[in-house]
Amino acid sequence: MDNSILNKYKAVIGLEVHCQLLTLSKIYSADSTAYGSPPNTNVGVISLAHPGTLPRLNKRVVELAIRMGFACNSEISRHQIFDRKNYFYPDLPKGYQITQDRTPVCKEGFVAITTKSGRKNIELQKIHIEEDAGKSMHQENGSATQVDFNRAGVPLIEIVTKPVISTAEDAGAFLSEVRKLVRYLDICDGNMEEGSLRCDANVSVMPMGSTVLGRKVEVKNMNSVRNVQKAIEYEIERQVTLLERGEGILSETRTFNAGDGKTYGMRTKEELNDYRYFPDPDLSPLEVSDEWLAQIRSGMPALPEQLFQKFVAEYSLSAYDAGVLTETKELASYFEQVCRHTRNFKAASNWVMGPVKSYLNDQGILANKCPVSGQALADLIGLIDKGQINFSTASQKVFPEMILNPAMEPIVIARELNLLQESDLDSILPIVEEVIKEFPLKVEEFRNGKRGIMRMFMGEVMKRSKGKADPKIATELLEKKLIES
Numbered sequence: 001m002d003n004s005i006l007n008k009y010k011a012v013i014g015l016e017v018h019c020q021l022l023t024l025s026k027i028y029s030a031d032s033t034a035y036g037s038p039p040n041t042n043v044g045v046i047s048l049a050h051p052g053t054l055p056r057l058n059k060r061v062v063e064l065a066i067r068m069g070f071a072c073n074s075e076i077s078r079h080q081i082f083d084r085k086n087y088f089y090p091d092l093p094k095g096y097q098i099t100q101d102r103t104p105v106c107k108e109g110f111v112a113i114t115t116k117s118g119r120k121n122i123e124l125q126k127i128h129i130e131e132d133a134g135k136s137m138h139q140e141n142g143s144a145t146q147v148d149f150n151r152a153g154v155p156l157i158e159i160v161t162k163p164v165i166s167t168a169e170d171a172g173a174f175l176s177e178v179r180k181l182v183r184y185l186d187i188c189d190g191n192m193e194e195g196s197l198r199c200d201a202n203v204s205v206m207p208m209g210s211t212v213l214g215r216k217v218e219v220k221n222m223n224s225v226r227n228v229q230k231a232i233e234y235e236i237e238r239q240v241t242l243l244e245r246g247e248g249i250l251s252e253t254r255t256f257n258a259g260d261g262k263t264y265g266m267r268t269k270e271e272l273n274d275y276r277y278f279p280d281p282d283l284s285p286l287e288v289s290d291e292w293l294a295q296i297r298s299g300m301p302a303l304p305e306q307l308f309q310k311f312v313a314e315y316s317l318s319a320y321d322a323g324v325l326t327e328t329k330e331l332a333s334y335f336e337q338v339c340r341h342t343r344n345f346k347a348a349s350n351w352v353m354g355p356v357k358s359y360l361n362d363q364g365i366l367a368n369k370c371p372v373s374g375q376a377l378a379d380l381i382g383l384i385d386k387g388q389i390n391f392s393t394a395s396q397k398v399f400p401e402m403i404l405n406p407a408m409e410p411i412v413i414a415r416e417l418n419l420l421q422e423s424d425l426d427s428i429l430p431i432v433e434e435v436i437k438e439f440p441l442k443v444e445e446f447r448n449g450k451r452g453i454m455r456m457f458m459g460e461v462m463k464r465s466k467g468k469a470d471p472k473i474a475t476e477l478l479e480k481k482l483i484e485s
Contacts, residue, residue: 001237005244009205011236012213013165015228017178018156019188020132020196021064027131027155028055028098028283035194039148047153049094054282057082061155062286064187065105065129066296068157071181071303072124074109076293080286082129086276091134091147099130101277105157111181112305113173114323122174123162132156157187163202163213168232172225175199179225180304184329192223199228203235205243214239215249219263222256231256235263307332315345324353331357334367337374338381347381355395359403371406372399380410387470388420421470428461428469432477435460446482454478 026033029046046053069076083101106127113122134152138145159178165171179197182188190197199222204214219235222228234256239249254263302310304326311322311332325335331352338348352367356377360367380398383389388411389398401413414420435457436443446453454475461474 001240006237006240008208009236009240009243010208010210011166011232012163012204012206013167013171013232014163014202015159015161015165015171015174016200016202017159017175018132018198018200019068019159019178019182019190021061021155021157021187022189023058023060023064023155025058026153027058027061027129029153031153033154035196037150039146040150042150043152047093048149055098055280057283057286058155061129062105062288063296064155064185065127065157066288066293067185067187067300068159068182069106069109069127070297070300071185072106072109072111072127072159074106074124074127076288077103077105077107078288079103080105080288082280082283082286083277084280085130089133090145091136091149091152093134093149093152097131097133098280098283100128104128111174111177113170113177115169115173117169120170122170123164125160125162127157127159130156130158163204168229168236171201171232172229175225175228177304180327184301184303186301192225195223198223201228201232201235203232203239204249205236205239214243215251216269217249217251217263218253218269219256220253220266223258227256227258230258230261231263234261238263301329304332311335315339315349317345317349321349321353324357325349328366330367331360334370334374338377339374341375341378342381344381344385347384348378351377351381351395355399372402373406376402376406376410383410383414387472389414390421390467390471393419393467418466419468421468428465428474429477431461431464431469432474432481435464436478436481443482454482457482 020033023033025031026047029044031044031047032042034042046055066076068074080100080103082098084096085099085101086096088095104126106124108126109124110121111124113120132151132154134147134149136145136147161174165174179190179192182197183190188196192198201219201222202216203219204216206212206214217235217239219231222231235254242249250265251269253266253269255266256263307326308319308322311317311325312319317325324331326332334356335348335352338352339345342348356367356370356372360370363369380394380402383398384391384394393414394410397417397419398410398413401417402408402410405413439457439460442453442456446457457478458471458475461469461478462471465474
């Protein structure tokens with residue numbers, strides 16, 4: 001669609017992000033939360049809603065939810081009530097979901113994002129605790145639906161933004177930042193492919209300058225940040241197309257098909273959902289004390305923004321470097337381990353963002369699984385700083401050996417592979433003289449002002465020394481001999 005048409009409208013987007021919390025047991029029972037278990041094995045009388053059973057709140061769930069609230073600068077509710085949200089669905093055993101309506105664990109707050117258009121805060125409406133439903137599995141021929149209740153009762157937090165997002169790019173940045181936060185906080189693994197982090201997008205459009213919101217469409221079934229962005233982009237364009245034709249927008253729930261990048265209608269939405277919320281009579285109100293909040297706050301890890309500022313201020317890194325190094329908690333921690341053993345912070349940054357990150361990506365692992373320790377990498381950087389080895393040799397020959405033999409020190413590997421650079425004049429001078437003697441025409445070109453040819457001479461020296469000549473000394477000798485010749 002032409003941008004001139006799209007620019008006539010403003011998109012209004014709100015996101016609802018569900019995060020499965022990393023607890024060993026469910027929110028109201030002792031059933032396991034392990035992912036990938038055989039169907040209907042992580043169940044019990046409470047999660048299956050047998051008559052006479054009573055739920056009991058998992059304290060760890062509240063602690064993890066409050067962690068997220070602290071990270072999002074939210075107000076923590078001191079008095080909380082758990083409510084029944086009544087609706088029927090085959091994978092909802094009780095016929096209602098225990099959630100929080102009037103007293104969410106966290107109120108308001110924001111998540112800071114950075115995009116090409118700059119830095120901004122995405123305001124939150126609330127973060128509340130609730131239990132997950134089971135999972136319906138529809139057979140391909142459409143003849144039956146099977147239900148797995150393993151997920152029923154798994155603890156969730158739902159992060160609800162205010163309708164303040166206006167672009168798919170900002171929505172993607174928000175979701176990426178939430179995923180980063182929950183991973184730093186160790187409250188959710190953020191795995192969208194497995195469904196432990198899920199996102200629904202409420203999208204509407206209205207003419208520029210209007211104060212009347214358009215009809216809202218909810219898009220579900222998106223299992224990646226990119227798919228969320230693509231779904232929003234498609235939905236904005238679809239709604240604008242309908243309005244340009246003079247047609248109305250149907251308020252409905254739609255699903256996103258990643259195959260063709262389009263959304264499709266699932267069911268219409270009521271103007272007001274009547275969930276008949278009321279306090280769950282089986283759960284007492286929860287009181288959050290000052291002492292409990294202080295205990296939770298004291299256990300908070302360093303967050304991405306704090307580490308970003310630290311890396312810029314203490315290690316004198318660029319904003320780009322600091323941004324890359326704080327992409328994951330594991331990468332940031334590994335970088336700091338290296339910096340404990342070297343003062344060459346820029347070299348440490350280059351190594352972690354370069355050879356180390358490349359290896360991690362190839363292996364599909366996080367930095368905490370890297371076989372090369374932070375101290376070993378710092379020792380390798382030290383060899384380069386002392387002129388005992390150059391970066392090219394270190395990254396292409398020594399580092400791969402360090403991966404295969406983590407217990408061997410870099411100096412030992414370099415020595416055994418005969419890679420240590422020669423820095424004494426007596427060993428480098430004969431090679432320099434040999435190269436100059438062999439290329440008299442190139443020497444003449446150099447003397448006539450073609451200084452770029454120095455790279456050719458250096459290449460020959462390094463090749464004949466098998467990379468062992470100290471580049472700085474070799475360069476000084478070459479320049480001296482070229483002028484003398």
